[in-house]
Amino acid sequence: MVAKRIIPCLDVKDGQVVKGVNFEGLREVGDAVRMGVQYARDGADELVYLDISASREGRNTFVSLVERIALGIDIPFTVGGGIGTPDDAARLLDAGADKISINSAAIADPSLISRIARRYGSQFVVVAIDARCIEGRWTCTTHGGTRLTELELFSWAREAQERGAGEILFTSMDHDGTRAGYADSVYARLSEELTIPVIASGGAGSIEDIRRVLTEGRADAALAASIFHYGTIPIPELKRALAATGVPVRPVRPAAAGGTAAA
Amino acid sequence: MIAIIDYDAGNIRSVGNALERLGAEYELTADPARILAADKVILPGVGNAAAAMARLQERGLCGVVKSLRRPVLGICVGMQLMCRDSEEGPVQGLGIFDAHVRRFPEAPGVKIPHMGWNALGNLDSKLFRGMDGGTFVYFVHSYRADLCPDTIATCRYGDGLFSAALKYENFYGTQFHPEKSGSAGAAILQNFIAL
Numbered sequence: 001m002v003a004k005r006i007i008p009c010l011d012v013k014d015g016q017v018v019k020g021v022n023f024e025g026l027r028e029v030g031d032a033v034r035m036g037v038q039y040a041r042d043g044a045d046e047l048v049y050l051d052i053s054a055s056r057e058g059r060n061t062f063v064s065l066v067e068r069i070a071l072g073i074d075i076p077f078t079v080g081g082g083i084g085t086p087d088d089a090a091r092l093l094d095a096g097a098d099k100i101s102i103n104s105a106a107i108a109d110p111s112l113i114s115r116i117a118r119r120y121g122s123q124f125v126v127v128a129i130d131a132r133c134i135e136g137r138w139t140c141t142t143h144g145g146t147r148l149t150e151l152e153l154f155s156w157a158r159e160a161q162e163r164g165a166g167e168i169l170f171t172s173m174d175h176d177g178t179r180a181g182y183a184d185s186v187y188a189r190l191s192e193e194l195t196i197p198v199i200a201s202g203g204a205g206s207i208e209d210i211r212r213v214l215t216e217g218r219a220d221a222a223l224a225a226s227i228f229h230y231g232t233i234p235i236p237e238l239k240r241a242l243a244a245t246g247v248p249v250r251p252v253r254p255a256a257a258g259g260t261a262a263a
Numbered sequence: 264m265i266a267i268i269d270y271d272a273g274n275i276r277s278v279g280n281a282l283e284r285l286g287a288e289y290e291l292t293a294d295p296a297r298i299l300a301a302d303k304v305i306l307p308g309v310g311n312a313a314a315a316m317a318r319l320q321e322r323g324l325c326g327v328v329k330s331l332r333r334p335v336l337g338i339c340v341g342m343q344l345m346c347r348d349s350e351e352g353p354v355q356g357l358g359i360f361d362a363h364v365r366r367f368p369e370a371p372g373v374k375i376p377h378m379g380w381n382a383l384g385n386l387d388s389k390l391f392r393g394m395d396g397g398t399f400v401y402f403v404h405s406y407r408a409d410l411c412p413d414t415i416a417t418c419r420y421g422d423g424l425f426s427a428a429l430k431y432e433n434f435y436g437t438q439f440h441p442e443k444s445g446s447a448g449a450a451i452l453q454n455f456i457a458l
Contacts, residue, residue, distance in 0.1 A: 121310035
């Protein structure tokens with residue numbers, strides 16, 4: 001059985017990891033490559049790096065950072081932020097990214113999903129969706145949750161799958177930053193309606209929150225940021241706790257002192 | 264020197280990065296002479312098998328790969344191309360491994376692609392020296408090779424077991440990505456280098 005994945009998400013600005021609480025109040029927390037290497041050693045199953053630079057300079061910095069990440073870490077990683085064309089995706093693929101995540105640009109032009117998937121395969125395309133519940137309807141948002149769209153979450157997720165998305169990364173803007181748990185029932189329904197993997201994001205505050213979204217919420221992977229960055233939940237402890245309650249996870253190997261454990 | 268066959272088949276850089284982390288010398292090349300002269304050869308690949316096969320053919324490399332007598336490692340779609348044929352196209356493969364490649368059947372609760380970390384079983388090769396069954400490695404694929412006499416590792420997903428790795432004479436193939444499989448993957452690549 002395929003293991004449930006634990007994915008730390010690192011927001012990157014000008015080469016440094018930052019984490020915004022509810023997308024505001026940015027605060028630097030570390031070097032992107034060093035943190036990635038540490039997470040990989042701790043047993044993270046994948047990493048997501050989101051470029052939140054607004055400037056062109058920041059974007060160029062990000063591409064060279066992706067090259068250093070690809071050389072430094074030996075687990076898969078997804079990059080996102082500011083990808084608007086298949087050529088943007090190609091630059092990141094060439095830099096060594098395993099997957100790209102697209103969000104607002106896919107909503108503006110859904111054909112972007114199919115154009116990238118046709119060229120590089122569905123496994124390369126993660127469609128990220130930010131949505132909030134408005135009068136009982138899960139409404140997609142863009143630009144970091146600041147702009148509402150007409151799109152409804154479940155129909156957009158199905159369309160993204162049909163257009164060639166390899167995974168859906170859904171963030172509940174109602175839960176993000178609250179540390180009060182994920183939107184479990186929404187993930188359960190997404191998992192029911194889709195045949196591609198679903199990544200849960202937004203709301204992780206405890207090991208129990210993560211356990212719930214991976215079991216009752218039926219998510220294939222749980223993504224979180226601050227609880228990992230600030231060491232609230234060490235990944236080895238999280239994995240042991242999940243395994244103890246019967247959640248299939250990849251066991252964390254004892255850390256090898258210095259370099260890879262090529263035994 | 265390890266030759267990584269460069270035929271425009273996706274994230275080729277990650278295989279080179281993994282070799283670099285292990286301190287192995289490698290080059291990316293589509294030059295038959297360089298490939299034939301290499302001590303070891305890696306055939307990577309992601310994406311569509313039929314498209315990958317077409318690119319390998321365009322570069323005149325099918326016969327080159329089949330003629331190699333030194334250790335060869337196909338990874339993911341690279342491994343699938345070394346099988347008899349694939350439903351993805353469909354397309355004829357190089358016929359090195361005696362396996363058919365088929366899509367995972369759709370079934371309730373079975374996500375396709377098979378994406379993520381899964382456990383290996385029935386390890387039977389020097390490629391896995393020092394490793395136990397139950398070791399987790401990273402997979403991303405929608406098509407898989409049947410079990411066959413060339414199977415040297417299995418994995419369970421969807422309707423049962425499939426070939427996680429294959430071997431015939433000097434040819435090896437892994438459906439998973441050793442270059443993305445943490446310390447377990449590094450150990451497998453190290454074992455390949457040491458063959």
